[in-house]
Amino acid sequence: MVSQRMTEPTIFRFNAERRDIVDEVVTRVLAESKDPLLLLNDAAYHEIKRLESHPGDERELLGNFKNLARSLGRMGDGERQGRLEQLARMYAWDIAGNFNPKVYRFASRILPSLVGGLLSPLQTLAGGGPDMALREHLVTQGPVGDIARLAQLGTLVFVPTHLSNFDSVVFGYGLEREQLPPATYGAGKNLFTNPLLSYFMHNLGAYRVDRRIRHQLYKNVLKAYSSVLIERGYHSLFFPGGTRSRSGGVEEKLKLGLAGTGIEAMIRTAMRGRPQKVFFVPATINYQLTLESRTLVEDWLAEQGRARYIIQDDESTQLERVLTLVRKLLLTEGSIVLRFGDPLDPFGNRVTADGRSIDRHGRTVDPLSYAQRDGKLVLDATRDAQYTRELGESICEAYRRDTVLMSTHIVAAAAFEKLREAYPRLDLFGLLRHRDEVFVPRAELSRAVGELRDRARELEDRGETVLGPGVRRRGATELLDEAVRAWSGYHSLPVLIAQGDGYLLSDLKLLLYYQNRLVVSGLGYSQVRGRGATTSGGASRGPEGAV
């Protein structure tokens, strides 16, 4: 199914270009290696360390690195250069993916059913259209038409929030359904060990990122690979948060990592006289229920509390949890929202549908002017790192505006506030010890939900946040019931326990997890920021108490 909106995506010619891409990556890495001896030493040191702890079937490689380490000192410059090239090429081939149009066409036919089936096994079994089910449960929002136009004018770099392992599947399906071109992305090498997943990823342009390899040469190859792909017009997907959000909140600080190569790619192509425009597309992926919420929040609390918090292991089996999640998501229409934000240029300026960069006053800006120095285009790693940092800030701004609040988030925040009212003097860890102790009458909780929703509605009117499907108009009690219904049965322990004419606040960690989604808009509780605090120019770290 090739959409009418786009011409054939660049990725369809990936295999024909692959050798060329690897060559370019190797040439570039070599040209920028000022000190081959240092790079080779560093590579040998880290690889020997890595391979010695888990040699597996890579014993031969280990031997090679040991040889390299021994003989490096005696080598002449020419030989070192040769070894560097060899290694760079080895890594580049390891990273480079594959794209098989046949597999892609096959996958786009079956993927909706696959994903749909995953999300709605009952309906699939009952013979209903699985695609129908997914269409109801996944809602896509945002300037999709503009993004499709921009895809014709330059390279798209998608940078969504990251909450769940479902994200890449949901995002891939969202692109396909909105007739946006497929995007290549770097996937952890561990994902390639699953043969079925590996088959698809390997043939759909994903490239392999081996997080166990930590030396500079590998990083250089990876960066060069990512840059070359963007320069050549391959739309790319990065999760700039790096890992799934532990707290359940939206990322408020980004390092961007490989996504930062978008700036370099744009400048390099312009220096060669054939500027390739690069458009960053922020997006939020929002779930009414998150599959991994418990594991993630435990991890986050452990990190927050350091020694104060002890993890208790209460995991249920993965398959069981997936199936319950699926069942639960089916209860609500629009339980997953993929929301695209306004596209940005690599310097954080907004981009119009015809590919023009504009500043906050709507004035047209030439993005390449930011790369000028004394009237000439130059590459400068220090400067570009700073631009990348600022782009990260703009993307976080977009996340904040485009966070979609659902009933579970709002009800959790209202309930958590009741917990805080009951123990106003306690800090976060103090609060979490009062499981099953606070009872809130249904009418009171419902009122709190209504008030919070109204405040969120005011923010939405100012473009500061987004309310999920139906959240804006539905009654507070309805929202409360929906959230309780969604939670009950899915999470291994009840979040709120219905008792008489009210609820007992039970799973406080999950309440915290879901309410954390509101922190970014200032509506949720944050230990660091204080409730309702607004940003007043800077990070909130720093000393407490008298000086």
Add this chain to the structure above:
Amino acid sequence: MSAITVGILGGGRWGYALGRAAVNAGNRAIVCTRRDGDPCPEGVEVTRDLHVLGARATLIVLAVPSTVARPVATALGEHVSGAHYIVHAVRGLSSEGLLPISTVVRQETPVKRVGALAGPVLASDLLEDRPSVLAVGSRYPEVLECTQRAFGSASLRVSVSDDLLGTEWASALVGALLVGVGYGRVAGVREPLLAGVMVRALREVCAVGVAAGAEERTFYGLAGIGDLMAAMAQNDARPEALFGERIARGEHIRAVREDMDVRLEPIELVPRVLAFAKARGITMPVFSALDAIMSGKATVEQITAQLMRP
């Protein structure tokens, strides 16, 4: 190295002094101003047209009071592109929240490469070519280099820092401390006590600056402690210190404000910094004392008694 053209927006004494420094460094300087009357130093061009500034200079210095920084930056935004660098010479933070002026510049213009000037340098020294020192903060290496090239000469050393936020916070907050220096001197506070109070004040300022995201080391550099040392030593005082002296003589604050034809950033800054610190659990006894002085709520005896408590 060939001469560059430095644009300066704001024709106060400070703006002209910077123009003079640029000429002294072998460059061309254009001051854009709508005011008449200030004497223009030799070699400095004057224009009324922002367009001229944008067309001829890559580096533009914004030398206007914080209160008008936003509208001036908005107007300048029409005449500059992403290839320009803008460095501001405002010793204050924006009156909306505690926004650094560099952020205001980035919001109002297409320019991303911004910086801030700071340090103890006096306009009179620049105008009379006496050796002095200037600090510049920016996260962009080319802004630091260009500023050095614009102003650095045998009689002006330009020291650079990549901590822009720290430079802006240190400059603004130490500026406020100078009011205390002037006040203490006239109120008869002896040097050892004044030094003790200022060391303590510097720690407060550091803590609040770090909470805002600045780096501590910047406060112990030219933009922070350097500024303070100069003010402690010199009689040819900065306007903030003069303001402190006059309050200590019992003059009415409003009258002094109207009489001194410069913008006194600390008057509005101090209460806002105190509120910011309070929200983060940082206590600032010296800043609180400054607030009391500037609002005429306390005598020197009361303040001394309060600050002497262990």
